Amino acid sequence: MTGDVNAVAGGLLRDLAFVQTSPQKTFGYKRAASAVLSLERPLTELRLGDGTLTRIPGIGPASSRVILELLDTGISQTVERAVEHSGRSEEIRTRRNLRTHFLSRAAVVGVLADPARAGPKAADYRGDLQMHSEWSDGSPTLDEIVEACVARGYRFAAVTDHSYGLKIAGGMSMAAAAEQWAVIDRLNEATGDRFRLIRGIEANIGSDGQLDLSSEEAAQFELVLAAPHSRLRKNDDQTGRLLAAIRTPHVHVLAHPRGRISGSRAGVIAQWDDVFAEAARHGVAIEIDGDPARQDVDYTLAARALASGCLFALDSDAHTTHQLRYADIALAHARLAAIPPERIVNCWPTDRLLSWLAQRSG
Numbered sequence: 001m002t003g004d005v006n007a008v009a010g011g012l013l014r015d016l017a018f019v020q021t022s023p024q025k026t027f028g029y030k031r032a033a034s035a036v037l038s039l040e041r042p043l044t045e046l047r048l049g050d051g052t053l054t055r056i057p058g059i060g061p062a063s064s065r066v067i068l069e070l071l072d073t074g075i076s077q078t079v080e081r082a083v084e085h086s087g088r089s090e091e092i093r094t095r096r097n098l099r100t101h102f103l104s105r106a107a108v109v110g111v112l113a114d115p116a117r118a119g120p121k122a123a124d125y126r127g128d129l130q131m132h133s134e135w136s137d138g139s140p141t142l143d144e145i146v147e148a149c150v151a152r153g154y155r156f157a158a159v160t161d162h163s164y165g166l167k168i169a170g171g172m173s174m175a176a177a178a179e180q181w182a183v184i185d186r187l188n189e190a191t192g193d194r195f196r197l198i199r200g201i202e203a204n205i206g207s208d209g210q211l212d213l214s215s216e217e218a219a220q221f222e223l224v225l226a227a228p229h230s231r232l233r234k235n236d237d238q239t240g241r242l243l244a245a246i247r248t249p250h251v252h253v254l255a256h257p258r259g260r261i262s263g264s265r266a267g268v269i270a271q272w273d274d275v276f277a278e279a280a281r282h283g284v285a286i287e288i289d290g291d292p293a294r295q296d297v298d299y300t301l302a303a304r305a306l307a308s309g310c311l312f313a314l315d316s317d318a319h320t321t322h323q324l325r326y327a328d329i330a331l332a333h334a335r336l337a338a339i340p341p342e343r344i345v346n347c348w349p350t351d352r353l354l355s356w357l358a359q360r361s362g
């Protein structure tokens with residue numbers, strides 16, 4: 001994906017934020033970067049007749065100048081000079097390398113609206129399979145989640161709070177999980193055929209590839225996501241760790257497989273084609289996580305997973321109901337990778353999804 005001018009501008013503003021010595025200026029440029037990255041339209045469409053930029057909330061005059069330099073010349077001398085001056089060129093280079101294949105909101109909107117693209121359309125997407133509630137590190141109640149998902153036209157959604165091994169994210173004990181299931185059952189009774197809330201869990205993959213749930217515990221959830229949350233800044237190959245997680249009974253989805261974070265963390269290093277081949281063999285779906293800072297796996301790796309024969313899960317990883325829109329980002333990556341809806345479990349009818357889940361839990 002080339003020509004995501006908002007992603008480039010957002011990155012330059014982040015670089016500028018990084019090299020400031022005043023916390024106030026750092027804050028200002030960071031805010032401007034976020035504003036640019038969440039614009040619905042490309043910056044090229046936001047210039048006025050006199051060449052200046054439309055007023056955009058969160059973007060001050062200094063950030064505006066950087067954006068106009070970029071639009072006019074393809075680079076920003078202001079940013080390059082500031083980086084050189086700071087003596088932190090090496091760190092900036094590293095950070096830039098860690099921003100590849102991330103899409104801005106405007107690019108996502110463009111990809112979703114482009115009829116020439118193959119892959120899933122927004123209308124094919126029937127429900128979201130990773131989100132967090134107040135039962136772990138999310139903010140919404142389960143009632144709020146159901147209401148928001150129904151409002152988005154979903155037929156199902158999985159609530160996937162963290163399991164007890166991940167203390168830092170308020171991991172849920174099995175006793176708490178049992179209480180959560182009772183609430184989920186009540187909600188499902190109320191929504192009937194219109195909507196189905198799925199009892200999920202985001203299990204943590206330990207450094208040896210073992211989950212933080214026993215096999216008996218995992219079997220009690222309808223959906224088990226397995227995800228790495230540690231050893232994400234190591235340079236050693238961790239293919240074996242991911243293969244072990246994939247081979248674990250009751251796992252349905254390998255979630256945010258890399259654990260990368262835009263501009264700061266490369267995540268797990270692995271022989272991805274081996275990982276994808278094993279996932280395809282075991283029927284474990286590869287997640288495209290739509291959190292803007294994750295976008296994990298991105299469309300380049302997703303295309304390789306597709307070639308390996310994998311299934312996919314496209315999820316928001318929302319921690320608030322507002323963040324449910326991050327599913328759009330996952331959809332955009334799936335479109336860029338031209339994944340047929342047939343291969344995406346979120347695009348299946350509820351019955352088919354539930355029988356796939358049950359068969360793997362069995």
Ligand SMILES: [Zn+2]
Nearest residue numbers: 202227229256
């Ligand atoms: Zn996670």
